[in-house]
Amino acid sequence: MDATPDPSTPSLTSSLEEPEDWYNNTNRFEQPGWQVALWGVAYALIVVVSVIGNITVIWIILAHRRMRTVTNYFIVNLAFSDVSMxxxxxxxxFVYALHNDWYFGLGFCRFQNFFPITAIFSSIYSMTAIAVDRYMAIIHPLKPRLSATTTKIVIALIWAVAFSLAFPQCFYSKTLFFFHRTVCLVDWPDDYGGKHQLTYQIAVIILIYVLPLLVMLATYSLVGMTLWGSEIPGEASDLYQNQIRAKRKVVKMMIVVVLTFAFCWLPFHIYFLLGSFNEDIYKKKYIQQVYLAIFWLAMSSTMYNPIIYCCLNKRFRSGFRRAFRWCPFIRASEEDNMELQHTRTFQMTRSYRTETSSVAHQASTELEDIIPKLIKA
Known part of the structure; x- marks a missing residue:
């Protein structure tokens, strides 16, 4: 029996130890205090930035009616998944990786092997849903868009599929007690590296990494060719130019989000995929530091999105200034309030132009009626 280093929720005991080490009172991966402290600071940074940033993103969208769009509902789901992760x-x-001793019981062992796959699936398919929504809005603008109700149903379906995909990890999880420590592992029916484990691991990598990235590559390539393939006509109306620029900014922001996610998780998936075919790499003495670095990079993906939104989107930037206006070095202006609360500028412009044209048309009609009368007089 051996633990399974799952591509999303690894059992670190099998990844870092040989089974015979479980039965003696040795731990080949003890670290000096200063090293533990450095890793602790690095991982604490992820948690603090991710929790504060993603909760702020959720507040910005849910607390301001103008921000409640289809794309932003998926961003709320993405932020919730990241903060949960x-x-x-x-x-x-991280605690488990330090000394390979599981302190949290069987119930949380099952949860720990179950929830991360669920959260990752929800995150990347929220990005995929945004990509498809942008594709439909830009390539097929005349077709019906997702309503708020339909969007919520799609989000619920994403979580339902995510739960189903992660269930085997929960079902086969168990804890083993030895003289000097407890291990949390996934006890597959045919042992580590067997048909069940390998099939599941490859399926998970395809479903939570390869497939959605291919879909987003195709959709954003088509959207990019449409938005950037030709210049905005010089005589185009201000409304049209503003709409194109706004769409470009949203697509650019989401492409950066997707590329960041892909970069952060690629080494993690490669690491565990290689381990599935060659378990000996987990027996190297330096592997703990390699794993901690790879795991840090993967988990850091949860903290970058709020920073990207703030840097690349004016409304989110206004929302962050309003959220942190209590800080002495951050000032929220009335413009920030208008950016989040008032109706869209292009809608106001369109309304103004419609009213102006209506008045002009009415005036010209009245003039046409008056001129013949003046001539007859």
Whole structure:
């Protein structure tokens, strides 16, 4: 029996130890205090930035009616998944990785092997849903868009599929007690590296990494060719130019989010995929530091999105200034309030132009009626 280093929620005991080490009172991966402290600071940074940033993103969208769009509902789901990952997975897996001793019981062992896959699935398919929504809005603008109700149903379906995908990890999880420590592992029916484990691991990598990234690559490529493939006509109306620029900014922001996610998780998936075919790499003495670095990079993906939104989107930037206006070095202006509360500028412009044209048309009609009368007089 051996633990399974799952691509999203690894059992670190099998990844870092040989089974015979479980039965003696040795731990080949003890670290000096200063090293533990440095890793602790690095992982604490992820948790603090991710929790504060993603909760702020959720508040910005839900507390301001103007921000409640289809894209932003998926961003709320993405932020919730990221903050959940940072809160429930980063800390506990880091503690487990330090000394390979599971302190949290069987119930949380099952949860720890179950929830991260669920959260990652929800995150990346929220990004995929945004990509498809942008594709439909830009490539097929005349087709019906998702309503708020339909968007919520799609989000619920994403979580339902995520729960189903992660269930085997929960079902086969168990804890083993030895003289000097407890291990949390996934006890597959045919042992580590067998048909069940390998099939599941490859399926998970395809479903939570390869497939959605291919879909987003295709959709954003088509959207990019449409938005950037030709220049905005010089005589185009201000409304049209503003709409194109706004769409470009949203697409650019989401492309950066997707590329960041792909970069952060690629080494993690490669690490565990290689381990599935060659378990000996987990027996190297330096592997603990390699794993901690790779795991830190993967978990850091949960803290970058709020920073990206703030840097690349004016409304989110206004929302962050309003959220942190209590800080002495941050000032929220009336413009920030208008950016979040008032109706869209292009809608106001369109309304103004419609009213102006209506008045002009009415005036010209009245003039046409008056001129013949003056001539006859």
């Amino acid at each position: 940072a809160s429930f997975n980063t800390v506990f897996n």
